[in-house]
Amino acid sequence: MKRILRVENLSIEFHDHALAEKVVTDLNLDIFEGEIVGLVGESGSGKSLTAMAAAGLLSRHDIKKSGIIDFDGTDMLSAERAELRKVQGNKLSVIFQEPMTSLNPLKKIGWQVEESMKIHMPEMTASERKNRALEVLLQVELKEPERVYNSYPHQLSGGMRQRVMIAAAMAITPKLLIADEPTTALDVTVQMEIIELLKDIRKTYGTSILFISHDLSLVSILCDRVAVMKNGVIVESGNVREIFDFPKHEYTKKLIASIPVVEL
Amino acid sequence: MKKTEKHNYNLILGIVLTAIVLIPAVIGIFYTPYDTESMNLALKMASPSFSHPMGCDNYGRDIFSRIMKGSSITFLIGVGTVFWGSLIGTLVGAFTAYYGGVVDEILMRVNDVIFSFPSLLLALVFVAILGPGTYQVLFALAIAFIPSYARVVRGEFLRQKSMDYVQLARLAGAKDLRIMFVHILPNIRKVLISSILIGFNNAVLAEAGLSFLGIGVSPPKASLGSMLSDAQTYLFSKPELALFPGLTIIIMVLGISLISKEVA
Amino acid sequence: MAIIQVKDLHISFKKEKKKIFERQQYIEVLKGISFSIAENEILGLVGESGCGKTTLAKAILGLIQVETGAVIHRSKYPQMIFQDPTGSLNPSKTVSFILQEPLKNCTNMRAAERLEKVKWMLGEVGLSKEYLQRYPGELSGGQKQRVSIAQSLMLGSKFLVADEPVSSLDVTIQAQVLNLIKDLQKRHSLSILFISHDLRVVYQLCERVMIMKDGLIVESGTRNEIYKNPQNDYTKKLLKSAGLRD
Amino acid sequence: AKEEASEESSIVIGIAQDIEDSLDPHLMDSAGTREVLFNIFEGLVKPNSAGDLVPAVASEAGSNDDGTVYTFTLRDGIKFHNDKEVTVDDVVASIERCADPKDGGPLVQAFSNIESVKAEDEKTVVITLKDPDTDFLANMSVAILPADYISGATAEILGTGPYKFISRSPQENIILEAFDGYWGEKAHIKNVELKIIGDADTIVMNLESGNIDMFPRLTTAQAEQLSDKFEILEGTMNLVQAVYLNNAHKPLDDVRVRKALCYAADAQEIMDFTSDGKGQEIGSSMFPSFSKYFMPELNEVYNRDIDKARELLSEAGYPDGFKLKITIPSNYKPHVQTGEVIKEQFKAINVDVELELIEWNAWLSDVYTDRNFESTIIGVDASTLSARALLARFESTADNNFINFNSPAYDKAYANAVKSTDDAEQTKYYKECQSILTEEAANVYIQDMAELIALNKKYTGYEFYPLYAQDISKIRLAE
């Protein structure tokens, strides 16, 4: 199997305070073609930052990065913007953790969902794009795709916005989908639909997925492999079943023990 | 680290520039190298020399001494006008945006009225009621400046008002005034500060413009603005007469804007 | 004694017009909702995404104008944990300021006391003192969410609306925060409207549960009634998706 | 060939102010308007550049010995700008209009003395006065307008002068054109545009860029900056510039105080500071170009003498000086500058001057009409070629005695001057008036300001007048 993402010795350091802060240290992570990798861990441990780095979106100059991130032949850490943009929104798409602020408040949903298509598939006509947009909106269980298509972000509920983010990321068929807590604001029925959808696109298009989540049950049903992060390092990683059934690291054990139980 | 240093660098530059203008101005209140009013035929239009570093004007008065004295008046008018104008303008803008409805309508109409009223006529009315003088200019200008601040603040407030953090503040028991001025205002400070700087410039220059009405500083006293406009007569033959007061204004404004940008 | 009583609440929003001269159309989001929350009770609210839970929460707290219907509440400083921590934290204020805000407004505490309490609360939600001087933009999603929770708990109010308060927290922290909420609820006889998608969390926390769909409450009852013997189809579907029913 | 050249010729003259009062020469008042209308309208007589009255609409003018009956003979073939001949009816109507006492007094104050205006025949007009007045002829420069304009039948602006009015655009320009049917020496330049230059600071640029060819009343600073494309002609403004003192205001009601101020002032120094020494010092309300009346010796009465001034002040009870407010119309830069220097000069005798700049209209109402002021700096001009134009206002009962000057001796001398029918005697009385003004230190007299005129070297022939006038008709293209 082909390796699609290779992260080696990634370190991320912040420089915007008097003291430099290292938030990710020597992180290694590989994702192969068609694989779904879960990334779980403590809140604030650096999951989102790792994901952003992999997507080539850490460009602030007060952040110091080192290591290697190789996505399908592109160096995501240091490549020029022109090169990155060939990848972003085309071979790679991102579902952001915060759907509220990650949508442009002044643009209609439809426009935002269609944006990657507009950039990377200029051959599509406007109506084709719209059809595709409505299609993905429906796929993420938005019941009135027309209304959503014509709404502004502030007119949608939290869950709807999150689904819009998902739809936008899936409007094209990326090789790698980075999903940063994509289902937190969704009710369980929709959550399950989304999980099915993700499995589906993996199956039909061979898309690899980096799935960041706190919901270990979702991770266990969706992912092939999982990595557990704490304090900027991956403390444990491996096959989902193995990790969940035989956690080795203290933190992993604690994590699994904290899953709320319902005794009916 | 690097970034913090750069910040200080701008701030220091701003402080230095402001000091270059303000220290002589403060000293000028108590002491000037030469009397600023007594005339000397022998020195009429004298070129810069060691004893008169900026030369002398058409009455043989030392320009450096006059700039020392004039700066403080200019500073007073600039700061005073902007202070009152932006204070009242911000209040008006904040209240209209925050409460909306009738208050908004009425205050914005009043605003339109002030804005349509020629400042010249306004200044004349002030002279008629209060007599000529520095403070009269200050108030006439401040009133003329209110609408622009009110408009800018209103626009920004409208945008902020709909955000969740405002609602959260309300739940945290903050009173309306506190919400407006402690919570919202800091978020529009950047825009407000750039309009305050604009206003400072305008005030300094408008004061010069009003001197031909005989309000403001009356000769032989001088402000930087009035020195500049007097110098226009000699623009071709003695451009340095305009140069020094002009430079002083520019340095003053530049210094203040650097400081306020860094502080904000 | 009910701390909150909601009677036949209706709310609708303007629909985005496609053409300028189109007639304004409305969508009804809440279609007549009635319920009450007793003192010292945690009421779980579960429902389809987009069915109007957040709208209901905001309406209860008076953050959205109510058209018809009534909300009667008898609590002094009702608090809300917003679903979106980013938008609800003032970007220009430090964590320390944000957390002190309710204390400043509603108590007479001195600065030192306030700071003490803030530090304590920060610890309770699993954040260290280092975060006091951070701005919201410098926090991770979960950290922001914890700051919002902390703020809403500062005053020890009698009534709290929590709109998906723990959705982006990892399970260990989640457990810690839930324990905190439960603890506070016991000690201060706090009433909570707890909105969540996580049926397990709701089960752990709430004695009573309401299920919402399409702007209506389709089912409500005690935890056991709902989880063991659901009547409504949607409820059944929910439980099934969560793996709590076959 | 010369005729042809003048067909094409044109000039653009910059003026500082638009004609804001009226294009009707009977209703206009300001000096700025007068100097423009001088080219369009003429009276029965008109002043020449030597300061003499010469016949204009009338070909002959005469009076009886005691100056009660004035007889005018209409010039043959004289025409208005529409080529209609001027008739005696036009003359009578014009004079009657100015003498009409309705609307609060006659348009020309002196015409209240007219008993009757009659056309003797087709060519002769006789004016009879109530009281003898040998100086009356100076008033007859009042413009002659068509009778049907006066009756309101037409609003067309028609005069008999060398230029006819073509059009105007308020605050922009006034267009004149040489009148072919002019009776006298015809204007040399065909097309004239009087362009209003609102901003004094742009005058130099306007001249240098060739946008205007001529500008009267430059300041020395402006004149210095002009290139050698321009000729700078120097004359006087024919204004009495002084610190006018409100004689009714304490402590200025004390002649010793007024004298002290006169001793403290130094006219030459003022000129040195404000106009590079240009200008003519004066000692009373008369300017040098009225050479017949001007008394240079009065300049020497108050030479700067600080000790004497201090002494006078002590005598008057102000050994430590006093505060004096000088109100100046802010739009007249030269007066403001004079004020600045005066302030310094008065410091020497502890008179603490406050310069109050006000806008022209406020000056008119507060200072001039309401006489609510302490002192002011202004230049007073003469509307006619007669000493009376300058001296009448100091009669204690005169309407326009804005300084509240009150001297029985002056009133007597002035009355004698008006009454006398003998020219030498009259001149003597006028001189007495001036001496009294000086002695009483009515005002702190300063100067008749220098008038600098920039004229593009393409043109020549400019003539100065002893009155506030610009005679465009004399200007011609340089060879």
Add this chain to the structure above:
Amino acid sequence: MTTVIKKIVGSVITILAVSCLVFIAFEIISGDPALAKLGISATEEKLAALRLEMGLERPLFVRFFDWVSGVIRGDFGNSYSYNMPVSELIGEKALTTMLLALYSFLLMIVITIPISIYSALHKGDLFDKAIQIVNQINMSVPAFFGGMLISLIFGMVFKLFSFGGYVSYSKSFSGFLSYMFWPALAIAIPKAAMAISLLYTAIVEEIKNDYVRTAYSRGNSSRGVFYKHILKNACIPLITFLGMAFADMISGSIVIEQVFGIPGLGRILLSSIQQRDYPVVQAIIVYIAFFVIVSNLLVDILYRVIDPRVR
């Protein structure tokens, strides 16, 4: 529909309020139109007669009412100093000023947008720093002084235009445009400096938002992110300023018109105030108020169009 009617009523009230204030202002300031007309030949009797003729003896509110009823009939009265109908007097000038304002407005936008964009995108580099300084200096140069400098440098030294050679738009529109370029530039530069400072600040703030990251993630080029996302958001504070700037340019052209010898409203407004020619002042102010109101209305509408959140 009702909002439109409300706006119109509001505007009419505003205009009435300004003109009423002008009446009051003229009542307060010293000097009167009759005196202005008579000048130093005024006597008590003549003044009284002229006042009667001008109708100045009547009480303030009667005059105001008269004026309003005249305006309703489309009659702005007669100018005291020029003895001609006010509309005739200021008609062409009003248009000239309007064109000048429009011209400078366009220039301002043409200057502002590219410079602030470039500068904000290259924040911190040499060009940006240079721009910031030049901008500060531009803001500090008085309009009249700037106008003089422009005319001096471009008119006198480089002879790019003939100073004072104003051509009326009715004579030659292209001549008009090429002459007006310079005064328009003189007006536009300081305003553009302000606009740049506002837009720059707004852009720098806006870039920090999360949605910008989203836009990048879709493969937008920096330009794409900028033009499609940031710019529109950042323009919101600018819109307010632009609205005011346009109205300001109409009333603020006074100085520049004088410097460049343009027969616009500026000079006549100034002289009419000094002459106490209030029919003229009134008409001009109504004209300016009209623009103020319209530009504010446009700003409000534009807000609503651009920002769905304030709808």
